Amino acid sequence: GDSVTQMEGPVTLSEEAFLTINCTYTATGYPSLFWYVQYPGEGLQLLLKATKADDKGSNKGFEATYRKETTSFHLEKGSVQVSDSAVYFCALTQGGSEKLVFGKGTKLTVNP
């Protein structure tokens, strides 16, 4: 079945550092790809998405590009802030379904 693999955390960075969280997927067909973020004590919320190959999703300074050839959707941010400390989940869905398949999550801590 479909699956998502994220880099294991936790990831600890200093403020203004560059962030990459790797995500690769296994799926038949052409999935849509998502990054969700969960801030402490809150539910998940959509951060960005891409629905076809070579699309780039972006939001709040974060970016991810849908790479079909490497089956990847890595999350990047040029300069992280303390307020970016959260758990980040990569996810996919396909075939018009809204049943998301999630990765295990990567916890990011940004220190001042």
Next chain:
Amino acid sequence: DVKVTQSSRYLVKRTGEKVFLECVQDMDHENMFWYRQDPGLGLRLIYFSYDVKMKEKGDIPEGYSVSREKKERFSLILESASTNQTSMYLCASSLGQGGTGELFFGEGSRLTVL
């Protein structure tokens, strides 16, 4: 803004008790979901519902049942709680009809079974 409200943020129950987790959404969404979140395992789908009285099993339905009598409300039921059901439970909803993939989540219900 879409709001998904889970009735209890924290619950403590005893083994064998029947547990109800309630979820309400206010945006007339077609789809509703129950996930459980565990460290190192991420989110796993328990059940989802695509219409009133309609439900489908997710990846880990054993030990759980659900009820959706009204469009806005989706309940998760643990008929006889066990310690391995201690977890964070997340409810979500989505618009439906075409699968945009955006799920709206509640804040979660942390259940401890003693």
